[in-house]
Structure formats: structure tokens, C-alpha cells
Amino acid sequence: MALLSLYVAISGSLMVLDTKFRHLEMLRQALSVATTPLQQLAHAPARGLMQAGEYFQSVDTLQDENQRLKRAKLDNAPQLLRLQQLEAENARLRRLLSVHERPNVSGQVAQILYTTRDPFTRRVVVNKGGNDKVQAGLPVVDDAGIVGQVMRVYPFVSEVALISDKDQAVPVQIVRNGLRSVAFGLGKGQLELRFMPANADVQEGDVLVTSGLDGIFQTGFPVARVVAVERDTSYSFARILCTPVAGVENFGEVMILAPRETLPPRPDPADAIDGAPEEKVLKQKKKRPPRNP
Numbered sequence: 246m247a248l249l250s251l252y253v254a255i256s257g258s259l260m261v262l263d264t265k266f267r268h269l270e271m272l273r274q275a276l277s278v279a280t281t282p283l284q285q286l287a288h289a290p291a292r293g294l295m296q297a298g299e300y301f302q303s304v305d306t307l308q309d310e311n312q313r314l315k316r317a318k319l320d321n322a323p324q325l326l327r328l329q330q331l332e333a334e335n336a337r338l339r340r341l342l343s344v345h346e347r348p349n350v351s352g353q354v355a356q357i358l359y360t361t362r363d364p365f366t367r368r369v370v371v372n373k374g375g376n377d378k379v380q381a382g383l384p385v386v387d388d389a390g391i392v393g394q395v396m397r398v399y400p401f402v403s404e405v406a407l408i409s410d411k412d413q414a415v416p417v418q419i420v421r422n423g424l425r426s427v428a429f430g431l432g433k434g435q436l437e438l439r440f441m442p443a444n445a446d447v448q449e450g451d452v453l454v455t456s457g458l459d460g461i462f463q464t465g466f467p468v469a470r471v472v473a474v475e476r477d478t479s480y481s482f483a484r485i486l487c488t489p490v491a492g493v494e495n496f497g498e499v500m501i502l503a504p505r506e507t508l509p510p511r512p513d514p515a516d517a518i519d520g521a522p523e524e525k526v527l528k529q530k531k532k533r534p535p536r537n538p
Contacts, residue, residue: 350463350502351502351503352386352500352501352502353377353500353501353503354498354499354500355373355498356371356372357369357370357371357496357497357498357499358371358402365411366406366410366411366412367407367409367410367432367434368393368406368407369404369405370402370403370404370405371385371402371405371499372401372402373402373403373501374399374400374401374403375398375400376400379403379501380395381395381396381398382394382395382461383395383461383501383503384461384462384466384501384502385405385499385500385501386466386499386500387491387496387498387499387500389491389492390466390467390469390490391415391455391462391467392489392491392492392493392499393406393407393410393413393493394406394408394413403501407430408430408468408469408489408491409430409431409432409433409434409435409436409489410430410432411429411430411432412430413429413430414427414428414430415427415436415455415459415462416428416455416456416457416458416459417438417454417456417469418454418455418456419451419452419453420451420453420454421448421451421452422446424445426438426440426441427439427440428468428487431486434488434489434493435486435487435488436468436469436486436488437486437487438485438487440482441482441485442482442483443476443477443478443480443483444476447471447483447485448471448474449471449473450470450471451470451471452467452469452470452471452490453468453469453470453487454466454467454468455468460505461505462505463502463505467491468487468489469487469488469489469490470487470490471485471486472487472488473485473486
């Protein structure tokens with residue numbers, strides 16, 4: 246009992262000295278230097294077994310992925326070959342009919358760094374900015390479809406608003422029937438087609454692509470898929486909910502597309518060559534002096 250009390254007193258004294266004066270710091274560092282190799286040597290067998298298991302597991306995963314990619318390549322080979330033939334035929338027909346071909350799409354890959362601090366918005370920050378010739382308004386895509394749009398540009402980073410943000414609206418078109426509309430973000434990973442009549446030809450599973458009518462997004466990029474259509478006879482408009490096809494909440498790399506070609510300016514009615522009869526009548530009424538009472 247006396248020996249235990251002595252050890253407790255020595256331990257307490259050492260702790261007090263170490264806390265107040267840091268006298269044992271050098272001794273602790275020296276012991277750490279001496280024991281670190283021993284700790285690494287003791288953990289070496291377990292670490293070796295863990296690394297070996299990870300290696301064999303990664304080899305199996307890579308082999309399975311390689312086999313899956315080979316099967317997918319063989320499955321998609323007929324469609325890809327036919328697609329190349331159709332693209333060549335389409336280009337030839339466009340040249341034959343003197344129709345302008347769609348411009349090629351180019352861009353630069355950017356990495357998502359983090360989300361913005363505002364919890365009520367759906368925005369992310371990417372590692373490309375003004376020094377990389379990024380401009381506000383450029384579309385952002387991934388391998389599946391439209392992700393969002395550049396909203397603010399800084400010298401080295403840019404702020405991208407996702408299409409699910411409440412302030413985002415994308416002109417879209419239904420692939421099945423060509424019906425045009427506008428998809429608005431709901432702020433919770435979904436989009437909504439607003440102001441669509443209750444009898445509009447919209448079905449669950451319809452795919453929405455960009456219509457290009459805003460002059461910003463190129464035509465034909467996938468945007469969303471219709472997941473719910475609610476029609477109520479007491480309301481004039483249907484409630485149509487959609488989910489984005491792109492990984493707006495996933496992955497870490499996106500592509501910022503280059504600006505599309507500038508569209509011609511909107512025509513001015515005053516520059517019309519042959520105005521409508523109603524417009525001519527209105528112009529004559531404006532030129533006619535008022536009658537005296």
C-alpha cells in the first residue's frame with residue numbers, strides 16, 4: 246500500500262510538472278522517436294495483409310469492370326455504327342438542301358470545389374474563372390446532360406447555379422412530341438414545368454431536352470425526365486414534376502461549354518417591309534390630326 250501511494254505521488258508530481266513547466270516535453274519527443282519504428286514494425290504484418298487484400302480486390306474489380314465495358318461496347322457497337330452513318334447522311338442532306346449545320350460543341354473541364362454558404366440556394370464553386378476565359382451565363386454539363394449555368398465569375402473560380410436552383414429556368418422541349426415549355430428549379434433536387442394546360446400532352450417518363458430558344462443553351466442537351474403529372478379539373482394548369490438526368494448532386498467534374506454563336510438581333514416591327522393592315526391603320530390614325538370640337 247505504501248509503495249502504491251509512492252507511485253501515485255510520483256505520477257501526480259510528474260503530471261503537475263509537465264502541465265506547469267513542460268519539463269517532460271523533450272523526454273516525450275525522444276521516446277516517440279525511439280518507439281515510432283517499433284510501432285511501424287508491429288503494424289507491418291496487419292498493414293501488409295490489408296494492402297494485399299485491397300490489391301486483390303482492386304484487381305477483381307478492374308477485371309469485372311473491364312468485362313462489363315467490353316460487353317457494353319459490343320452491345321452498343323451496332324447503334325454507334327448506325328449513328329456514324331446517320332450523321333454522315335445528315336451532313337450530306339444538309340449540304341444538299343443548303344441548311345446550316347449545327348455548330349460543334351466545345352468546352353473545358355472544371356472540378357467542383359465546394360458548395361456556397363447560402364443554404365437556400367443550389368450553387369457550387371468550380372476551379373475555373375476569368376483567367377480561363379469563363380464568362381457569366383455559360384452552360385455547364387456532365388456526361389448525362391445539363392448541370393447548371395455560370396452565374397458569377399472570379400479570377401480563379403466561378404459560381405455555378407444548378408438547374409434545381411429556385412432562380413434557374415431552362416427552356417425545354419419534349420422529345421416525344423416536340424412540345425415546348427420552361428423548366429423551373431424547385432430547390433430540392435427537382436424541376437417543375439409551370440403554366441402547362443391541364444390537357445397538355447405530357448406523360449410520365451417523357452425526356453426533356455434544351456430547346457435553345459434562350460440563345461444560351463445549345464439545342465438537344467438532355468435536361469430532365471418527367472416523374473409525376475398531377476391534373477386537377479379545378480385548376481387550369483397541371484402540376485408536372487421532373488427530375489434532372491444529369492448528376493447535379495453527384496460527381497466532382499463538369500464541363501463548361503464555350504459560348505454559342507451570336508444569334509441575329511430581334512426584328513423591329515418598324516423595319517417590316519410589308520406591315521399588317523391593322524398596323525397601317527394604326528399609323529394613319531396616329532398621323533391624322535384631331536378634329537376641332
